[in-house]
Amino acid sequence: xxxxxxxxxxxxxxxxxxxxxxxxxxxxxxxxxxxxxxxxxxxxxxxxxxxxxxxxxxxxxxxxxxxxxxxxxxxxxxxxxxxxxxxxxxxxxxxxxxxxxxxxxxxxxxxxxxxxxxxxxxxxxxxxxxxxxxxxxxxxxxxxxxxxxxxxxxxxxxxxxxxxxxxxxxxxxxxxxxxxxxxxxxxxxxxxxxxxxxxxxxxxxxxxxxxxxxxxxxxxxxxxxxxxxxxxxxxxxxxxxxxxxxxxxxxxxxxxxxxxxxxxxxxxxxxxxxxxxxxxxxxxxxxxxxxxxxxxxxxxxxxxxxxxxxxxxxxxxxxxxxxxxxxxxxxxxxxxxxxxxxxxxxxxxxxxxxxxxxxxxxxxxxxxxxxxxxxxxxxxxxxxxxxxxxxxxxxxxxxxxxxxxxxxxxxxxxxxxxxxxxxxxxxxxxxxxxxxxxxxxxxxxxxxxxxxxxxxxxxxxxxxxxxxxxxxxxxxxxxxxxxxxxxxxxxxxxxxxxxxxxxxxxxxxxxxxxxxxxxxxxxxxxxxxxxxxxxxxxxxxxxxxxxxxxxxxxxxxxxxxxxxxxxxxxxxxxxxxxxxxxxxxxxxxxxxxxxxxxxxxxxxxxxxxxxxxxxxxxxxxxxxxxxxxxxxxxxxxxxxxxxxxxxxxxxxxxxxxxxxxxxxxxxxxxxxxxxxxxxxxxxxxxxxxxxxxxxxxxxxxxxxxxxxxxxxxxxxxxxxxxxxxxxxxxxxxxxxxxxxxxxxxxxxxxxxxxxxxxxxxxxxxxxxxxxxxxxxxxxxxxxxxxxxxxxxxxxxxxxxxxxxxxxxxxxxxxxxxxxxxxxxxxxxxxx
Ligand SMILES: *[C@@H]1O[C@H](CO)[C@@H](O)[C@H](O)[C@H]1NC(C)=O
Ligand SMILES: *[C@@H]1O[C@H](CO)[C@@H](O)[C@H](O)[C@H]1NC(C)=O
Ligand SMILES: *[C@@H]1O[C@H](CO)[C@@H](O)[C@H](O)[C@H]1NC(C)=O
Ligand SMILES: *[C@@H]1O[C@H](CO)[C@@H](O)[C@H](O)[C@H]1NC(C)=O
Ligand SMILES: *[C@@H]1O[C@H](CO)[C@@H](O)[C@H](O)[C@H]1NC(C)=O
Ligand SMILES: *[C@@H]1O[C@H](CO)[C@@H](O)[C@H](O)[C@H]1NC(C)=O
Ligand SMILES: *[C@@H]1O[C@H](CO)[C@@H](O)[C@H](O)[C@H]1NC(C)=O
Ligand SMILES: *[C@@H]1O[C@H](CO)[C@@H](O)[C@H](O)[C@H]1NC(C)=O
Ligand SMILES: *[C@@H]1O[C@H](CO)[C@@H](O)[C@H](O)[C@H]1NC(C)=O
Numbered sequence: 001x002x003x004x005x006x007x008x009x010x011x012x013x014x015x016x017x018x019x020x021x022x023x024x025x026x027x028x029x030x031x032x033x034x035x036x037x038x039x040x041x042x043x044x045x046x047x048x049x050x051x052x053x054x055x056x057x058x059x060x061x062x063x064x065x066x067x068x069x070x071x072x073x074x075x076x077x078x079x080x081x082x083x084x085x086x087x088x089x090x091x092x093x094x095x096x097x098x099x100x101x102x103x104x105x106x107x108x109x110x111x112x113x114x115x116x117x118x119x120x121x122x123x124x125x126x127x128x129x130x131x132x133x134x135x136x137x138x139x140x141x142x143x144x145x146x147x148x149x150x151x152x153x154x155x156x157x158x159x160x161x162x163x164x165x166x167x168x169x170x171x172x173x174x175x176x177x178x179x180x181x182x183x184x185x186x187x188x189x190x191x192x193x194x195x196x197x198x199x200x201x202x203x204x205x206x207x208x209x210x211x212x213x214x215x216x217x218x219x220x221x222x223x224x225x226x227x228x229x230x231x232x233x234x235x236x237x238x239x240x241x242x243x244x245x246x247x248x249x250x251x252x253x254x255x256x257x258x259x260x261x262x263x264x265x266x267x268x269x270x271x272x273x274x275x276x277x278x279x280x281x282x283x284x285x286x287x288x289x290x291x292x293x294x295x296x297x298x299x300x301x302x303x304x305x306x307x308x309x310x311x312x313x314x315x316x317x318x319x320x321x322x323x324x325x326x327x328x329x330x331x332x333x334x335x336x337x338x339x340x341x342x343x344x345x346x347x348x349x350x351x352x353x354x355x356x357x358x359x360x361x362x363x364x365x366x367x368x369x370x371x372x373x374x375x376x377x378x379x380x381x382x383x384x385x386x387x388x389x390x391x392x393x394x395x396x397x398x399x400x401x402x403x404x405x406x407x408x409x410x411x412x413x414x415x416x417x418x419x420x421x422x423x424x425x426x427x428x429x430x431x432x433x434x435x436x437x438x439x440x441x442x443x444x445x446x447x448x449x450x451x452x453x454x455x456x457x458x459x460x461x462x463x464x465x466x467x468x469x470x471x472x473x474x475x476x477x478x479x480x481x482x483x484x485x486x487x488x489x490x491x492x493x494x495x496x497x498x499x500x501x502x503x504x505x506x507x508x509x510x511x512x513x514x515x516x517x518x519x520x521x522x523x524x525x526x527x528x529x530x531x532x533x534x535x536x537x538x539x540x541x542x543x544x545x546x547x548x549x550x551x552x553x554x555x556x557x558x559x560x561x562x563x564x565x566x567x568x569x570x571x572x573x574x575x576x577x578x579x580x581x582x583x584x585x586x587x588x589x590x591x592x593x594x595x596x597x598x599x600x601x602x603x604x605x606x607x608x609x610x611x612x613x614x615x616x617x618x619x620x621x622x623x624x625x626x627x628x629x630x631x632x633x634x635x636x637x638x639x640x641x642x643x644x645x646x647x648x649x650x651x652x653x654x655x656x657x658x659x660x661x662x663x664x665x666x667x668x669x670x671x672x673x674x675x676x677x678x679x680x681x682x683x684x685x686x687x688x689x690x691x692x693x694x695x696x697x698x699x700x701x702x703x704x705x706x707x708x709x710x711x712x713x714x715x716x717x718x719x720x721x722x723x724x725x726x727x728x729x730x731x732x733x734x735x736x737x738x739x740x741x742x743x744x745x746x747x748x749x750x751x752x753x754x755x756x757x758x759x760x761x762x763x764x765x766x767x768x769x770x771x772x773x774x775x776x777x778x779x780x781x782x783x784x785x786x787x788x789x790x791x792x793x794x795x796x797x798x799x800x801x802x803x804x805x806x807x808x809x810x811x812x813x814x815x816x817x818x819x820x821x822x823x824x825x826x827x828x829x830x831x
Pocket of ligand 9: 367383384385386399401
């Protein structure tokens with residue numbers, strides 16, 4: 001197999017990639033002997049990316065770059081000789097004598113080099129399926145150089161934008177000069193860590209735009225991120241000085257990436273295979289996104305004209321300039337703070353206070369402390385150099401001691417910013433409020449009796465709603481003592497954002513479900529029946545109704561509200577709202593037309609739909625949902641009841657984890673907890689949990705392993721009881737694994753030689769997850785990288801739990817809720 005010309009040989013390649021074990025494909029590799037010259041190209045193993053020579057639009061210069069093989073409108077995700085173009089089409093991309101990857105012109109002059117410091121013998125460059133071009137020596141697996149470490153203007157999946165705070169080394173995007181000139185432009189984008197990691201775009205050396213600090217899930221200065229729109233990102237602190245940002249786009253059939261364009265805007269673009277790129281998000285949405293648009297102590301609101309205004313209690317520093325629309329000089333305080341004179345004990349001064357501004361993009365240059373909300377306020381009040389503070393549950397306390405710069409008022413999202421003002425300024429605000437209130441009262445008095453009656457009727461309704469919410473809160477407080485009570489997050493739990501949770505009224509739900517008619521019943525959840533419903537606007541919902549008699553159900557109900565109302569991820573089922581009316585308590589979810597995974601997997605007809613790709617997608621999706629629950633280090637959640645019937649499938653068969661009735665929230669540094677009440681489902685429970693009631697992330701990993709094996713094998717974990725040896729799924733898997741009989745293990749539906757390696761890998765990972773000792777099991781993030789990455793060497797699994805003993809519930813364990821057989825297993829479906 002020689003080199004692939006620029007012509008399309010992908011059909012052949014697909015064929016080859018299926019049998020690459022036999023042949024050992026070399027079309028994705030460049031060596032000193034197998035170089036490419038203009039206009040040849042190489043293609044990654046899976047046919048996704050091409051590396052070769054190109055000319056940008058309206059240019060005759062030639063460059064070496066990487067682009068998507070399958071998209072007709074090219075988008076060059078990486079360019080080698082961007083500052084040093086080839087002036088004719090006689091270029092060569094090869095490996096030089098010292099082992100470097102080089103671009104040579106017709107005269108063999110080096111135009112670009114990977115610039116390794118030490119020379120190596122017989123190195124080769126390979127274009128990986130991820131789009132990463134790597135240079136390897138004679139030891140495979142370690143990269144001497146990689147294009148992901150030297151990005152141009154494009155951020156693609158699996159790439160890491162990073163900053164090493166110790167060495168100052170940055171991996172960042174740099175814009176092109178113009179659409180026809182890829183040389184390094186004015187703008188760059190990357191991570192900067194002052195006190196908190198944040199994403200920045202720079203124009204030369206000055207800040208052009210910023211994202212606000214990362215709070216463990218999102219950048220708090222990007223309001224779109226509060227929706228699931230930009231989900232999939234993670235910013236990781238490797239604890240060795242490096243912070244990196246990366247994203248993954250699971251379940252998305254089309255490539256999507258981020259490009260830093262020539263004007264300094266980060267654009268999210270997606271492409272439908274073979275068609276043009278479409279911009280789906282931009283970092284520059286309004287003028288307000290330009291750093292420091294309104295100067296110090298100025299706030300930008302794109303909905304206002306003019307967009308800039310001084311913060312309350314502040315006035316323009318240069319009034320005329322400000323009024324002309326030049327806001328850069330910013331605002332100054334009207335009344336000096338009293339802090340120092342009050343602290344000195346002098347007469348007359350009253351203590352400063354805070355004015356709360358809601359839905360704000362927080363200013364630049366925040367300090368950080370671990371104080372909780374109330375303490376954060378006091379710390380700021382005590383310290384005369386503190387001018388504002390904000391508190392975010394995922395970050396902690398952010399005080400500011402410098403000028404407040406780059407503030408923005410959002411119409412959704414953002415956080416509360418508390419700005420310090422002199423007491424007299426706050427007084428003025430109060431006076432205004434008093435005047436407004438008096439006016440309203442007078443107005444009310446002068447309205448006639450009819451309006452009075454109407455008002456009373458409305459007040460009644462309002463009170464009813466308030467009572468509902470209070471009752472919910474009360475129940476939640478009652479439910480709380482069960483959670484591990486550390487100050488640190490006990491406090492956090494009280495901040496459940498119930499205001500954000502829509503309330504449905506009972507009549508609405510009753511009519512949507514035809515009065516909870518039996519024909520609409522979907523199944524029975526952890527604490528009550530689940531009904532399908534259709535709202536007046538046509539939206540389909542699933543309503544989970546708490547059984548009136550169940551006290552334990554109430555606990556689980558409250559637990560579910562608390563846990564799931566805080567979570568949002570594409571692999572978790574979404575809570576739309578709740579309803580509390582007298583005795584009735586209900587949760588309303590999005591409706592999942594494809595019911596739960598077990599309904600597909602263990603059904604001889606439906607399981608045909610689940611080909612290997614879909615199954616792998618489901619495994620990965622569950623993994624990602626679980627990772628989301630475990631990873632958020634400040635709010636770690638253990639699901640405790642992961643099983644096939646708790647995985648729901650949407651229209652496209654994407655998995656969503658459901659049923660958080662037993663989930664537990666962990667404090668930041670607790671790794672493991674004990675419970676006297678073992679809940680869960682036999683067969684999915686890890687030994688330490690089933691026997692000793694100890695649960696941790698690793699007990700979820702165990703359940704995930706069982707689930708993974710079920711998906712691959714296509715049988716329920718307890719379906720083996722009717723076999724002669726009454727063996728458990730894990731025992732069966734372990735036996736076949738040791739006998740090297742993987743084919744016998746895989747479901748008939750997915751026995752295709754093409755996928756054998758991948759399936760083998762999955763089973764291997766599954767067995768690692770179900771190892772007896774919790775410590776031996778990998779974490780979910782490791783599991784995901786094991787499933788996806790081809791280079792990682794997997795350790796050999798040790799014997800799984802439960803393969804020697806027979807599991808049977810004995811008197812000691814006495815689980816209050818379990819089911820040995822799926823005959824009694826509750827079917828939670830279609831929520
Ligand atoms: C590229 O296209 C070929 C067929 O045109 C297809 O078989 C292959 O899977 C595609 N590769 C990717 C990564 O989309
Ligand atoms: C290329 O040149 C044409 C004609 O001058 C112009 O219309 C087009 O926008 C240019 N394309 C790019 C990408 O610069
Ligand atoms: C490689 O090193 C040379 C000389 O130090 C430098 O001019 C060139 O820009 C470097 N190339 C890259 C890609 O860093
Ligand atoms: C790899 O190459 C280095 C020299 O570049 C040599 O010292 C080493 O023994 C080689 N290793 C293998 C496994 O061939
Ligand atoms: C490099 O490759 C050539 C040809 O494949 C081989 O003859 C030579 O021994 C290799 N050198 C080293 C140090 O591995
Ligand atoms: C880049 O910066 C130079 C001055 O540093 C300026 O003249 C030029 O207009 C800038 N280009 C863009 C696209 O902003
Ligand atoms: C970037 O900075 C240069 C000079 O430093 C300036 O001329 C240019 O207008 C700036 N670009 C933007 C988009 O602000
Ligand atoms: C308050 O006291 C400190 C020293 O105790 C002094 O430096 C400062 O000037 C005093 N401030 C006022 C406003 O009196
Ligand atoms: C006030 O805050 C600043 C910045 O956080 C800190 O350096 C200083 O020590 C604090 N002063 C007091 C008295 O706590």
